[in-house]
Amino acid sequence: MLVLALSDAHIPDRAIDLPLKFKKLLGVSNKISQAILLGNCTKSYEFLKFVNDVSSNVVIVRGEYDNGLLPASKHSRTRESIPINTVVKQGDFKIGCCSGYTVVPKSDPLSLLALARQLDVDILLWGGTHNVEAFTLEGKFFVNPGSCTGVFNTDWPFSIEDEDKQEDTEKKKDQNEETNQNQETGQHQDIKEEDDQNKQNQNQENQNQNQENQKLEESNVDHSQDKDEHKDEDEDEEPVEDDLELPELDIDGSNTPSFCLLDIQGSTCTLYIYIYIDGEVKVDKVVYQKED
């Protein structure tokens, strides 16, 4: 049983379309039994048509830019409302769905856990952050497929102030690339770590430790605090040309396009994470086993 989780397309408000390779990937298989849209996916006729072609069973929850009612096209003017949360059943799993814009604090694991408890679900799918994530907490599985278009969002961006001003542009460019790589590999590590966690069937302490590791990594690249001091020191240096090429990724907040497929067989859920990096699709796999 394949369940597709897509979130935050923001077409046409922010994106033109999914990456072509995603569309090809999803277009060929007609094996997807259910598609779940986790918010900000209802403003595009073309996108909805595409999703409907991928699977006739589409479940939608409301993102901050979705209206209270499903959109009508000239062909069908049905007026179903779009819920904030919903629950679907697949195999032995109850899956909770939520766009996440009504979860306070945003994407807070404990808040998500409380929601999963309230909805009485084993798996909680959420969106709204544009960053792909998957972790287990208290025996429950939390999955955020990220944004399928990888578009701009107004969350705190990953790399907004992580650079010091440097006199040598070349050096800076190098560093830029490095940081980007760090982030990307960081992202992978997230997933791999979680994969490992699953193998160990870890408890929460383990989880916390991993989260600590992540934090360390992130703070390594971050020097925003001492930015102002550096600026003063550099005052007498030659100014550089105003010619820095910014990667689109930085402007969008380092969001890469991504989506998830959940392969559900009885009490086993195999999560496939598809990430679009540098024109290629990379796939990661995480297995989640429901506890008795």
Place this chain on the structure above:
Amino acid sequence: MSYSETLEQALIVVRQQAVLMQRCIQQRKLMDALKHASMMLTELRKPDLSPKQYYELYIMIFDSLSLLSSYLTDNHPKLHHLADLYELVQYAGNVVPRLYLMITVGTSYLKCADSPREEILKDMIEMCRGVQNPMRGLFLRYYLSQRTKQLLPENAIEFNANFVITNFIEMNKLWVRLQHQGPLREREQRTKERKELQILIGSQLVRLSQIVDDNLVIYRDNILPVILEQVVQCRDVVSQEYLLDIVCQVFPDEFHLSTLDSLLESTLHMHPDVSINKNVLTLIDRLNGYIDRKEQEQETAQVDSDLFKVFWNYLKTLNEERPDLSLQQFVPLIESIMALSLRWYPDNLSNLNALYGFTAQKCKDYGKAIPQSAEYLFVNLLILQNFEYVKRSAALFYNIISQCESFRELLSLQNVPLQKSIINTILDTLLSTSTENGDVLVIDSKTNLENLLSVMEPLIRFRVTATTRRPSNSALGLSDDPTEDEEGNGSWVLDPSQEKLAKFCHLAVRSLPKESKQYRNVENQVEYLLLLKNWYYKGGKNIKYTYPAIITNFWKLIRKSHLLKSRQKLTKETENNYSNMIKQLFKYASRCINDLFNVCGSSVIDTVYKLNIQSASLADQLSLGEIAYDFFSQAFTVFEESLSDLNTQFQALVYMMQSLQKTRSLYQENYYDSLIVRCTLHGSRLLRKQDQCRAVYLCSHLWWATEIAVIGEEEGTTTDFYREGKRVLECLQRSLRVADSTMDNIQSCQLMIEILNRCLYYFIHGDEHDTHVSVKYINGLIELIKTNLKSLKLEEQVSEQQQSATRLQDLHIDDQDTTELPSRKKFVMGLDGTYIEIPRTNGTPASISNKLNSVYINEMIHIPLEHFDRTCEYIVNQREIDDRFKVIVV
């Protein structure tokens, strides 16, 4: 001698006579053989045969006469002299057999070295005039042509050409005469027969091209003029269309290039019914094929004259001389010339401009509305869909639109739905560059962007009118007034065209030429965006589809400017420029949001509210506290003044909390305090108690900042989090009071459990000294919940079947063993208090309702019961990790 009655008989006779003739030949009885041949040939006099039937006879006879011919040649001059025989056969009684025999003997004689070739040929072709019946004459001359094929004198192009041309002209005359035979009512039948015979005449031109070979001079000076003269003079539609086409087909392209003028000139003198466009199309296909071939052979096609000019002049002349031509005849001609220009002069779009202008004039001269049947003609011209060798790339359309003013003029002359469909096609092509197909679009100036936008104007302004929607609407039994219900409750009608315009906005701002100074780039992008904004503004309410895209791009430019400013070491001046730019960009974004509000009103309130909040978040991240505050205030104003819908209010307010909780630059000037107090106040004023309660307990988070890892904050390390435990507790207490005063027991219990879960959140998060959420408080809350749940249980309605099971459960309310009856429905409650029925089968959507359904009151009662169980279970599990949980009593 006479011919048979029927075709069958005729075939039998031919077969018999052929056998007899052969037998005589074997016995060397030539006179008898000729006699049988003559009898066989008599059948070719038979009238009333269709061309096909006549051809059947002819073929059979042709083969037999070939045998006779070889005999004649082989035995000359031993047994007979062919000169004598040539005289002899003149005495055959009937003209048809006589001439066939004569040609057979004559051509046999031609094979002999000593024959007077030219004399014989001249004589034969002269004698052929003796048959003036069209069909018989045509076949006779065809026979002459077939027999002489290999026998024309060598090195005598002119003589041979003349011979074939003479035959061709006579054949054509016969062919034309066929049209006028028989009664008038059979005219169409005649035309059909003629078309079956056309290959006979066409074969003469094929012969000619073989004779001429590559001798352009003779073709140009001696042959083509004669052919064209004949074609023009015969004044016959079938003949003119066919022959001109054949001329274009059988002679080499190089010949056409040198004789274009006379070819085109001749079409001006054709019968009015001739469809000239077909001929011109054939000719242009040949010319385009020529350049294809030359390119394949890696040669350049060398042409002395400007081909386009030749055709352009022709077009103008035609337009003057033939005002009678219909649009259906004229426009395809223009399309052909367009094809030529695009193939030969792909970069010269002024040619296209001239053609579009010409067509536009043609449209205007037409005077009335263009009939629906002719619309496709203009679509073809405008989206170039018939040219398989033209890649309809974004760049091509871009170049046409920016360089051909007349394109726009012609487009504007079409009716609106047609314009819309054409613009959609163009937009699709432009947007295809956003995928990874290698096609790139560069919009190199504001003027050209404006040109594109002016082309799109009909789409920008296009409104789906109420009348077009009404039928589908009432058919579904929905609201009667579509405009009203669209305004009211936040529904949304998808519009694929407006969607494309929104996407085009993203494409346009990334399609400008790159400047070396980044600041210039940003400035240019802003200019493009403002241009887009102004054009899209003309769409009235359509801006609800397009403006969010424009706002997104202002936001992106804000972040871009900020990154450029902070990542580079710049001169003070540039740095200031960036700072000012960022402020200006926020103003533009604000203007767009306000426009959206003013133009679209209540249908976009929720969006306007959230656009303000997100603008605020963005400003906050750039440490622009004052701007962030303004946008948040703006959002509150929208909320207070216009956001009246109950369901919209709750989620809107929660989103505000989520966003405020992530802000970091509002602490000065008490901005943050005043905003979160305002937010909590609104929460406590929501109309429904349950919404109030949820809003207020969620507001507790506003006094409890949590880490934002990407800016280096870390729980346990960061010391300056905005946290005020006292206020957190106050919120929880206040929400508990609301929960307690909620009249619906189920909601009331559920809300308390939700508050309990919030308490646990803070309990995990910090020492009770900081959070003020104490064990005592939690334990008190649990006690309260237990008491309330007991009362709730009493509400349960006991049905006959359930009685015994329920009685057991009554005794231990938190007993896990609530064995569900198979028919029992299960509900949970969503974040916003909705009742979600958990589906029992795979993949079925949950049914979700805002209202409690009393039919399932027992099942509903289980919502808080089970939620409480799960919460208790969680507390118990936490004891293994955190000792503090051991003092919580469940």
